[in-house]
Amino acid sequence: MTAPAGPAPGSAAEERHHAAEPPAPVIELQGAAVGYDGRTVLSGLDLRLAERRIGVIGQNGSGKSTLARLLNGLVVPDQGRVLVDGRDTRTEGRKVRSEVGFVFQNPDNQIVFPIVAEDMAFGLKNLGLPKKEIPGRVAEALESFGIAHLAERHSHLLSGGEKQLVALASVMVMRPRTVVFDEPTTLLDLKNRNRIREAVDAMAPAAVVVTHDLELVSGYDRVLVVHEGGIAFDGAPGEAVAWYREHCS
């Protein structure tokens, strides 16, 4: 079931549409199917994602996280293909990942280096940025998330909210055009959930947010409901959430 997708007049989403932001890359799924251990997780998905804020909701085990991983090539489809601005994630995964960042559910598993500033620099080194430019970019990213004071801290000693902000900053420092979030607020308290929500709302790149937090997607341009390995509903946030509550509670 689908409904026309698009920002409501006067909404925060519409304001973003009018702002001078770089266009989001177009992500196309063409008959994409994924299975694990003989079980079909996602079957024959055909989607075109070009909006700036897209929410993905659905029950546990419905295939949301696998869908998120398809979008930047962390998982490649068993059948069909996924294209990001025409680049196939199967053959150009590295290039796709430089355009599409990924924020994991558990920041403990995303932060690679023991010191925050080093972790931030990791992605930039991988992009081949000259060494002398890296400290400036790291400082700028930390400053923009209000966590400059954490630069020299050990990542394992940070609070859950600080870790998730560091994880987000370490992706944003690479200046991706789209960021995919896999349940970014699941492990957070209310205050930190709001901090992440504000950070996602304020950031310039497009975002695809997989979440169980139905409030998080309320101002988005489009929301997909994933159910039993397919897209059961695709439309405006209010209608999508209503469909989800009716059919999946």
Next chain:
Amino acid sequence: MLAILFAATALLQDVHTAVAMLLRLAALIMLALAVTLTTRPADLLEFFERLTAPLARVGVANPERISLGVSLVLRFVPEVFRRFQEIREAQAARGLKANPVALLVPLIVRTLKAADDVADAIDARCYPPPRRPSGGARTEENPT
């Protein structure tokens, strides 16, 4: 751990050998502690990169990979310890006394799962870096 090693050496060999082994290990641990407490991880990694740079020139090793490996070891030590404590507390809460097998199996499983997730996170951030101009060509999809 040191006590177990001491007891095993004392039983299998003699007390003098066990004491010597204990002192050697203690000296090594103190030295390692002195280095890690006084050196920033970034400096340590840069040192390893410089140390292994000659091996890269003869094609034996990749300094960036060695550096990443050392960094991951440093990163995982406190996390493995934290997981150990979590599992121990969960088992104690259900009345299980300290049992090495019951502790080690879930610890290994959870650590391997976390390692898998960290590998995904490393991939997601475009690892490995492109080779420096002097290092020759490296294609985008086969950078090593």
